[in-house]
Amino acid sequence: MKVGIIDYGVGNLGxxxxxxxxxxxxxxxxxRPVDMHLNDCLILPGVGSFTDxxxxxxQGGWTDAIKQEVRAFSRPLLGICVGMQxxxxxxxxxxxxxxxxxxxxxxxxxxxxxxLSTLGCTLRLPHVGWNEITRGETPDNLFDGISDGTDFYFTxxxxxxxxxxxxxxxxTDYGVPVTVAVRRGHVWGTQFHPEKSSRAGFxxxxxxxxxxxx
Amino acid sequence: MLKVRVIPTLLWKNFGLVKGIxxxxxxxxGPVLPAIKVYNQREVDELVLVDITLCGTDETPDYESIADxxxxxxxxxxxxxxxxxxxxxxxxxxxxxxxxTVNTAAxxxxxxxxxxxxxxxxxxxxxxxxxxxxxxxxxRTYSNAGSVPTGREVIEWARELExxxxxxxxxxxxxxxxxxxxxxxxxxxAVAAAVKIPVIASGGAGNYRHMVDxxxxxxxxxxxxxxxxxxxxxxxxxxxxxxxxxxxxIRQTFSAPALEI
Numbered sequence: 001m002k003v004g005i006i007d008y009g010v011g012n013l014g015x016x017x018x019x020x021x022x023x024x025x026x027x028x029x030x031x032r033p034v035d036m037h038l039n040d041c042l043i044l045p046g047v048g049s050f051t052d053x054x055x056x057x058x059q060g061g062w063t064d065a066i067k068q069e070v071r072a073f074s075r076p077l078l079g080i081c082v083g084m085q086x087x088x089x090x091x092x093x094x095x096x097x098x099x100x101x102x103x104x105x106x107x108x109x110x111x112x113x114x115x116l117s118t119l120g121c122t123l124r125l126p127h128v129g130w131n132e133i134t135r136g137e138t139p140d141n142l143f144d145g146i147s148d149g150t151d152f153y154f155t156x157x158x159x160x161x162x163x164x165x166x167x168x169x170x171x172t173d174y175g176v177p178v179t180v181a182v183r184r185g186h187v188w189g190t191q192f193h194p195e196k197s198s199r200a201g202f203x204x205x206x207x208x209x210x211x212x213x214x
Numbered sequence: 215m216l217k218v219r220v221i222p223t224l225l226w227k228n229f230g231l232v233k234g235i236x237x238x239x240x241x242x243x244g245p246v247l248p249a250i251k252v253y254n255q256r257e258v259d260e261l262v263l264v265d266i267t268l269c270g271t272d273e274t275p276d277y278e279s280i281a282d283x284x285x286x287x288x289x290x291x292x293x294x295x296x297x298x299x300x301x302x303x304x305x306x307x308x309x310x311x312x313x314x315t316v317n318t319a320a321x322x323x324x325x326x327x328x329x330x331x332x333x334x335x336x337x338x339x340x341x342x343x344x345x346x347x348x349x350x351x352x353x354r355t356y357s358n359a360g361s362v363p364t365g366r367e368v369i370e371w372a373r374e375l376e377x378x379x380x381x382x383x384x385x386x387x388x389x390x391x392x393x394x395x396x397x398x399x400x401x402x403x404a405v406a407a408a409v410k411i412p413v414i415a416s417g418g419a420g421n422y423r424h425m426v427d428x429x430x431x432x433x434x435x436x437x438x439x440x441x442x443x444x445x446x447x448x449x450x451x452x453x454x455x456x457x458x459x460x461x462x463x464i465r466q467t468f469s470a471p472a473l474e475i
Contacts, residue, residue, distance in 0.1 A: 010334060014284055014310035015291075022288070047307060049335045082335065094332065123216075124412050124435065126337045126381045130217040130259060130465040151217060151465040153260075153290055155313070155337035155381070174216060196290045196312055198257050200468035 001209060004030045004039030006066070006083075008056045011045035012195070016080065019195035023206055033065030041209070042066070042075055046082025050113055050158065051094030051103040053082050066106060076186040077108070078208050084182065084189025085113040085160060092118075093158045108187040110163035116178070119159055123175040126157040133170045133180055133192075140169040140183055142190075144207050150200050152192035154180070160191065186211075217465040218429050219259035219436035220453045221414065222443050224249060226265045226295070233444050235392030237344070237360035243444045246279075251286050257467050258450045260290040262315065262340075262384065262438060268296025269318055270358040275302055277309045284310020292340050292384075298322075300329050307334065315384055317342040318357040320375060321364055331379025340414075341380035343372060345401060346388050353401055360388045368401070369408045376409045383409065384438065387417035394420025394441050402432035414438050422448065422456030429462050 003020050005013055007029045017027040020043075030036055044066070046053060057063045069075045079087045085105070091113035092102035101112060116125055130151040135143050154172070160179045162168050169188075170181035180191040188208065194201030224246065225232050231249055232240040246263075253261055263283065268275060273296060280293055293306050294315030303314050319326050320341060330339045344360045345353045345368050353368040364371075372383055385405055387398035397418045406413040412435035415428035419439035428434040442448050454464040 009304070010307075012307045012310075012312045014281060014308050015287075015312055018285060018310065019288060047312065047334050047338050049332060052333055093335075124410055126411065127216065128337060128382060128412055129219050129436065131215065132466075146468075149466070150468055155290070157336060157381075193290070193312070196288060198254075198288050198468065201288065203468070 001025045002039045003027050004042045006044050007031050008060050010048035012047045016045045016195045033061050036069045042077045044079040044083035048082045049094045050091035054103045079189035087189045088113050109167050109182045109184045113158050120176040127174045128155040131172045136169045142207050152197040154192045215463045217463045220450045221260045221438040223438045223440040224263045227267050250283050254287050262292045265295030277305050281309040313338045315340040315342045321357045327378040336379050336381040339380050340382045341375040342384040344386050372405050372409050376411050382412045384414045390418030396424040397428045399432045402434050406433035422453050426460040
């Protein structure tokens with residue numbers, strides 16, 4: 001299976017590719033939007049800041065191309081960390097004055113991305129380290145075989161605030177409930193890093209690869 | 215609940231891992247790759263890998279070696295040593311690093327920490343601070359692998375790095391490093407109280423009790439250690455068991471027989 005990793009200039013691409021190889025998939029670093037269609041599914045990685053990443057997506061011609069790939073060709077997409085945040089309508093990290101809602105994202109999962117402190121978190125930030133997840137009320141196959149209480153690796157200061165609670169498929173507790181995985185249709189996102197969450201993350205990535213659409 | 219991390223520190227010089235005492239008297243402790251493989255298999259919470267040959271030189275990071283080291287590392291890998299610009303960070307992230315540690319260049323290129331944070335997010339920058347105690351609750355920082363006094367007082371420097379965009383502080387006591395006599399608890403406590411970002415205690419761990427103390431007494435978010443794992447029978451798993459015994463939340467390992475790594 002060919003898994004396209006969108007290389008828009010940020011992200012721990014090496015780590016994502018390694019994890020996929022270990023799962024016997026074939027990772028392909030995609031450096032041009034035109035090459036996206038050659039893959040069975042797509043991963044939007046992320047180690048970055050929302051506005052910078054959104055700008056890089058725009059400048060590279062990725063934004064419209066990803067929307068087309070996902071909407072018109074139903075290509076399954078997994079966003080990781082900032083890659084998940086970019087699935088939202090808006091993000092406030094690094095936003096330049098203008099729209100108070102922030103910088104536009106890809107708009108696949110309705111919602112916005114805000115600093116954890118504005119979401120009520122008073123603990124030390126960034127939220128970095130291993131934290132346990134609780135799955136949402138509707139079971140999602142991304143978490144098959146992964147029980148509540150499983151620890152994943154997080155490192156972030158901003159978090160997803162989904163408009164529709166049914167899009168939230170997992171949360172964690174960091175002083176406040178934090179949305180850590182979302183899904184709408186064949187678009188998934190995880191705030192934690194499955195590629196760096198050892199065996200638990202492998203299981204999750206295997207679930208994504210095994211998904212009926214992928 | 216967020217778990218307290220146990221982080222083996224791997225210092226890398228030329229072709230192998232080394233460990234010193236007080237940032238000096240380096241001893242070889244083995245090759246890098248097998249160490250990373252073993253730590254990965256044992257599911258340590260995170261690894262810090264610092265290339266100490268590069269500090270203060272003009273050489274670029276050894277991306278190829280980092281790519282080799284990252285090949286079998288499926289826990290977070292922080293990479294440091296000689297990083298002076300954000301293009302190096304981009305290449306390290308491509309090679310397999312998940313975040314970087316910056317030390318000397320934070321003094322010589324004040325904009326670097328902020329530049330990395332702006333491009334890759336604050337969570338990508340671990341500010342490494344090496345410190346000596348001057349007595350009376352005053353600690354001063356050193357650059358270039360502990361060899362050059364900067365004149366900076368640690369609290370003020372830690373706050374400055376936090377303001378610039380550091381996501382974590384790796385705080386090492388030069389005097390305690392390699393001694394296995396315990397962390398400098400007042401130092402960790404003072405810095406952890408002064409900043410809102412996580413502080414990783416480093417330098418001096420010799421037994422599990424030292425790690426418990428760093429967390430409970432001094433408020434460390436994570437504990438880094440090297441000698442204890444290189445030279446004694448104590449292990450990261452043992453450390454986590456001891457932390458758990460003391461009531462500290464630690465990560466549970468995930469069992470997935472079909473997904474051996």
